[in-house]
Amino acid sequence: MKIVTNADSSCGECSHGVDPLFRCQAPKKDAPKIGDGRQITLLCSRGELGLSIEMNAKTKNFSGDLIEFRGVSFHINDIPSRVVISNASLTVPFGETLVLLGRSGSGKTTLLRLINAMLLPSRGQVLVQGRATVDWDPIRLRRGIGYVIQEAGLFPHFTVAENVGLVPSLEKWERERAAERVRELLKLVGLDPDEFAGRRPRELSGGQRQRVGVARALAADPPILLMDEPFGALDPVTRAELQREFRALAQRLQKTIVFVTHDLREALLLATRIVLLEAGRIVAVAPPQEFLKADHPEVRAFAASLEANSGAPA
């Protein structure tokens, strides 16, 4: 875990770094290949980013798709008649923000939970970094995957700092390094650490809780981020605000993100690619600018809802 303990001396060219997380990263926009760009992080980062470096080192050697579904079906309790997902195949390359779109019950959350082995496929395989989820130690797999859910699911008995610092503490980081990381992350999600670190989740607004949820998911700098309707319970104004900020964040952090929503507008805003699910089947896969052109009836149904919404007074 302690690959780099102190690389401060090589941080001379840090002046161009604006990101509190990757403050030393060169402003190179065309490097979403695994390993590229990250190496600069390694050169310039300070001791507290040791774990992120280790994880990047792990993903660096992996050149395929970060997540891959191969003919995946999921049946409740493995009962063949109770199909939730049927024969889904999909690849998610590094750096993508893939949005799973669909109605309630279409299987999008199930698909998400198959990635971090909260569920295991009844048929087929889900590969994460080239290895099937059944072959992963689920604990190790999940520590490398950030997870954000609706209402954030923060631990009510922990302070904001303890919530954000949970995975670092599970990974037995040194105290100061974890504390520094928590401060960085709170700043990253737009919360003043001095004001918020000591608060309990009940002392936060919905939007603030969700920011803490995002910070918590990013704590150990996982290469993959799973988000299940993270902004679903927020008021429209806060929601739009967080969506905008999240989009900027996603572009900056170069995470591979799988994002579940039933809101087409949100999907169009955040996705690099949209996957539409209907009754457990993938019925359309397209980048946002082409998505609305598809002529599948379920795409038309979603498009119609968008038109109906934009026509009505907000």
Next chain:
Amino acid sequence: MTPAVSDWSFFAEHRGEILGATVDHMALVVMAMLVAIVIAVPLGMFIVERPALRAASLGIANIFQTIPSLALFGLLIPIPFIGGIGRRTAIVALVLYALLPILRNTYVGLSGIDPAVLEAAEAMGMTSTQILFRVRFPLALSVILAGIRTATIITIGVATIAAEIGAGGLGTFIFRGVALVSDSLILAGAIPAAVLALIADFLLGLLERRLRVV
């Protein structure tokens, strides 16, 4: 029934004995509660994820609760090792009574946690042991303590009956008072027992509120 002047003078004359019996009574209750907590809380943690065991253990604890206390004391006397006359038998019976509230509240507390919190804990790569001790248990603590509070108050009351099988405590005065038709004697046992119950209720209530999270 308001204590007459004679009752107060009785209290004053026998305060040494009453105090001694109160201490005995408390010792009986504390012992029984410690044993009950040591059994019921881990058992509650164990049965949370095991529905079959849960039904069985809650059922058995329920049965003990329904046996009239005097009968339970009587039934225990002939049993070797745990039975006989005296404090040990009394403590066994009191433990059996205290089990259900603690067990039930431990189970309810541990299973009544916001599913989103548990989902997040699991998804963050916490092991089931870590989830139990770092998430479930702290969040359930005030509910568990409410069970301990209920059990303590029941035990303080039931412990008076333990005097019938020679366990001592405040019940000694009550049974003697009933036999001699002496209100003063009955009150000498009943009032300290009631005060003990109120104090225990108050203090455990304070603790419970301090531990409540949400």
